[in-house]
Amino acid sequence: MQEKYHPGEIERSAQAHWDSTGAFRAAEDSAKPKYYCLSMFPYPSGKLHMGHVRNYTIGDMLARWHKMRGYNVLQPMGWDAFGLPAENAAIQNRVPPAKWTWDNIAYMKQQLKSLGFGLDWERELATCKPDYYRWNQWLFLRMLEKGIAYKKTQVVNWDPVDQTVLANEQVIEGRGWRTGAPVEKREIPGYYLAITRYADELLDALDTLPGWPERVKTMQANWIGKSFGVRFAFPYELDGKAEKLWVYTTRADTLMGVTFCAVAAEHPLATLAAQGNAALAAFITECKHGSVMEADIATMEKKGMPTGIFVAHPLTGEKVEVWVGNYVLMGYGEGAVMAVPAHDERDFAFARKYGLPIKQVIDVPGKSYSLDAWQEWYADKQGGICINSGKYDGLGYDAAIDAIAADLKAKDLGDKQVQYRLRDWGISRQRYWGCPIPLIHCESCGTVPVPDDQLPVVLPEDCVPDGSGNPLHKRADFLNCACPRCGKPAKRETDTMDTFVDSSWYYARYCSAGNDKAMVDERAKYWMPADQYIGGIEHAILHLLYSRFWTKAMRDVGLVDYDEPFANLLTQGMVLNHIFSRRTDKGGLEYFSPEEVELIRNESGHVTGATSKADGRPVDYGGVGTMSKSKRNGVDPQSLIEQYGADTARFFMMFASPPEQTLEWSDSGVEGAYRFMKRVWAYGHAVRDAVAGKPAMPEKLHEAPAATRREIHTVLKQANYDLAKLQFNTVASATMKMLNALEKMPRDADGSNAVAAECISILLRLLSPIAPHVTHALWVELGFGADILAAPWPEPLEAALAQDEIELVLQVNGKHRGNLRVKVGTDRTAIEAAALASEMAQKFMEGRPAKKVVVVPGRLVNIVA
């Protein structure tokens, strides 16, 4: 064994040991309690980035910690292998997405191995493999049978130049990213999953997840957005026939303040009014431009135009004009809203812009209403009472809604209704690199499901998309088939599934690896639900909600017997880096990686801009943002691993900040982690002979070794507390504190060898989940055993922690003035007396008598003078 620290050799040898002993192969038949440690699988974008290193180091840390605490641990890994970046790479390099994806997987797998993660590779999966995605297709067909999957129209971003559907990400300021052409909204048919049927269960079951962060549960609850309101109609006549314009509101108490209604551009009333009204037709066309993203819609200028159509107020019969508003969405609610400008901020702004009447119907005592500016209280539900509302005057929020809903019901014009913000999950994608939707279109039989025995519908792997639509349209061998019902020639569906489908159940498939007869089997019942799920906070809503829904759907098909997939959730913060971009000639956006630019900083060191190293011209600085392939701001950990080794990379990543916190990337500081690894290695060698003698701990230790031992056990106690909180940065710093203390301990006093032996064994075990290679090598070298993974997790000893004096903080009037040493167990009166008698207290009391003395046991004394 070498005295100098060579991480490359140490790490190769430790990894070879784990491989040859099958250290991380998980078996179901263990008497130990199981611990399923699951990290979100990566998209194979090419190389690992720092977010992956952070994610998987956290997971590996938890897995190894639990293994040493006696759990039967499963930690699998796989690939979220379908998706848009593979098509983008194909457009750029003319390489089939399949080849690009498999090459990336091979490279990233080798990177994961070099980081020493304790993964069970025998359960590896990739969602782009037919033996995986056939089960997406199979369950989709079950959902179709149960009516959970159904067809309706969806609104998509349409690039009129490339003649293709764009992802939201591909729309930049309302234009196509490649063509720069203004994007249009287009309605096309697609398949939906009725997640809203599970809305109540998805909401209520959040209470059964104590191991989930409150913030994630709050976000999901708000996303589901259960509201109690009133669905009612404004009656009107059309060609002599009675019609109704339906709307939904949570503010029925303000119904008497309605001064107009607004409908979406796609609403039938808008279409009707546009006939013979060229201006309105033009406005409706204008509304159909722009992106479908909610953020864009919410921030764009609110515009509207009257239709000339009037409906009747359901209670007063007064005429109310219908407007078309660009902010009303057809796909949400009824595609129409009532407008109460006096008590809704958006309606208020809209009414003021177009000179529409504003009628105050809610009053809060002590406040005065003014049309000059919107005030927060106008929308207050709690303190207000109805005014200008006829028979409802004087009623509060709840009473008014009850009365108004009852009157609407009596007129058969509406009733109370529970509504959700959550919408059904549209899973159709007009893209090539995804799981084919297993349907066949037959001229005689219509849409026919592919029979189970013909699954999977295999995606051809040799297509190369060119940016102008789905290449499957040109693949005769894929497209043409026989109708399963009548046998006549038919066409396959070319839409593929949203990749969120793939990631909604992969964790259950790890547990049933290799089964070609069933989606999941008995083994899933052993391992699921996952005891710990770890992944980025950016998945707080969509991926986690879809997975919860998919689990319930699988349960209802009888595949699994659990209700929720993830018992405990750790949402790691994003790893951020600077973003640089430049507008292309066509109006698209080109990103620059941080290595390709020279930074411009202001006096305080903040980045304000940059220039390209290639051409010297300025690039736009977009602030910091999450590391992503598309923004080209990811940092490849490979150079770190090569230069310093995996242990340093892992240690630094854990040390840098607590897991849940956002981390702005900077590689200064890696040196410190590397220095620490070298010091651990050197200290191990320095005490090797002392430890080899297996020195016994004496009954009575000398003062110096006793103090060192107390410090190590105190730090260990804190570290174990921090581990339970999943606060790994202070666990890393605890190992540094331990080494500092051990290095300072004089090695000649009686018992110092025994303390060194005990404490280095504690240090190595505490450090092993973070830096498993160096600790594995030293554990063996120092003769503690053949495998540190088999060693028990260290616990602090009470005997080592005992002390007879403690130091209290002495304050005068709340200001820290000194310290006070007292024997353990000194009573309050004696502490007060000692405090008052102390020199510092006398000095700062300046002769004033003590009005009060606050004693916090074990902590401080505060004299109020």
Place this chain on the structure above:
RNA sequence: GCCGGGAUGGCGGAAUCGGUAGACGCAGCGGACUCAAAAUCCGCCGCCGCAAGGUGUGUGGGUUCGAGUCCCACUCCCGGCACCA
């Protein structure tokens, strides 16, 4: 815009229940070793001040013997917003 989160030295961060603000590192400064450099080791290190001391946790208020921590109002930054994953 809406929903969720965050802000502490030059930098990353620590401070468990409201009780010594800045643990542990990075950077910096001074020193030792060296022909020299690297590596390593020792010391200093929030700001103002010679010192005593004062001051300090994004901003402004409040509660308390005592506030980074609790309350109110605000600013900026990050994540999500349903076709990035």
